[in-house]
Amino acid sequence: MIGDKGKDWHKVMVSKENPRPGGRSARVQAAVHQAVRDMLAGMNRADVTIPLIAQRANVTPSTIYRRWGDLQELLADVAASHLQPETEPPKTGSARNDLQAWAEQYADEMSSGAGRQMIRDVLAVSDSANAEKCCIYTQQQLRVIVARAQERGEAFPTLTELMDYVVSPIMYRILFDQVPSNDYVRGLVSRVMPEKTD
Amino acid sequence: MIGDKGKDWHKVMVSKENPRPGGRSARVQAAVHQAVRDMLAGMNRADVTIPLIAQRANVTPSTIYRRWGDLQELLADVAASHLQPETEPPKTGSARNDLQAWAEQYADEMSSGAGRQMIRDVLAVSDSANAEKCCIYTQQQLRVIVARAQERGEAFPTLTELMDYVVSPIMYRILFDQVPSNDYVRGLVSRVMPEKTD
């Protein structure tokens, strides 16, 4: 039947999400997220409070408290949803170049003031669900590059090796040390690639 | 002159510390830190508030607000001061074993509930001074091991390699992924050591 009038496709689609994702609830979530992003961009972090966010989102503070609990959790939620990459790693000539380009961009994004802060926000919450999400996003990106290499028959590190020897050092430096330079990132890539002229 | 009665040696010693570290100020700091540790150990994290800490430390809340600003900064301060190792890495037979033993213990400590939480506390604050402290502590430990290897003339990775390929992957997993197993840590150590029977 063509005009099936599907009566419950969305019920299935979102079955694992919030029990009542329709209309208003979704609007509130969007408005609150947007308000947080705007305020984070335009003012001192310490001045961002839940009452202010609520005002800007045209929502009652108690709504935010009931849905998110406290500011930290809200910030972590917003940060995690922005750490999700929206595009695949760009294709270059080779898998190796794909990796290098991806790693440099990853390091750049995460090193920026906004990126660093988002990571901190995600990690600040004791429930590590958001942190794991970030890890999974990264792995998804890398899996694409690994798959391309396989298709072409190029020798390539495993996903685990990439996480351990490229992603981890970048993230450690961003969090604990000074931000990684492009040269540093290129060095990490060289280290995990099978011998090559470089 | 022997009984020099040095009148300002301590002024020099602590010149980079708080401007007034003597007596009362130090007592307050100790009492507050102790109160935080006790409460963190014995109750739900979400129930730890500054007024409660103040009560337990026999101090006025405003004292804490004035010195530390907010709960996050206080927790970060307490966590950082406990992340400082108090002993040198234990000596085993070889530098390689020193490294392996140290890495396993490091991973264990940091993976524990308390350890993870301390790291999160340290990272949660935007001023990254505490985070850098942690990094420096780790490097100090590793430098001892590297120096021992040099003394004995053993081939050994550089400090940078150890940070990038042993410490970073451990920390990444603790923060974003599942906690590293002992086998995993041993694998990391094998990877950075010059070819060996393993």
Add this chain to the structure above:
DNA sequence: TCACTAACGCGAATTATTTGCTTTTATCTG
């Protein structure tokens, strides 16, 4: 269309935070 209820809004009660002022006491000077 109607019943049902999750999620929101409202406002009062509670709790945390800020702030101006006073008091204590570490540190410096003579």
Add this chain to the structure above:
DNA sequence: CAGATAAAAGCAAATAATTCGCGTTAGTGA
């Protein structure tokens, strides 16, 4: 070893954030 000085602590009132009970709105399923 007295003062003198001022940093840090205490106190309490004012402000702001958070919680909570209860009534209302509006997705959802029949």
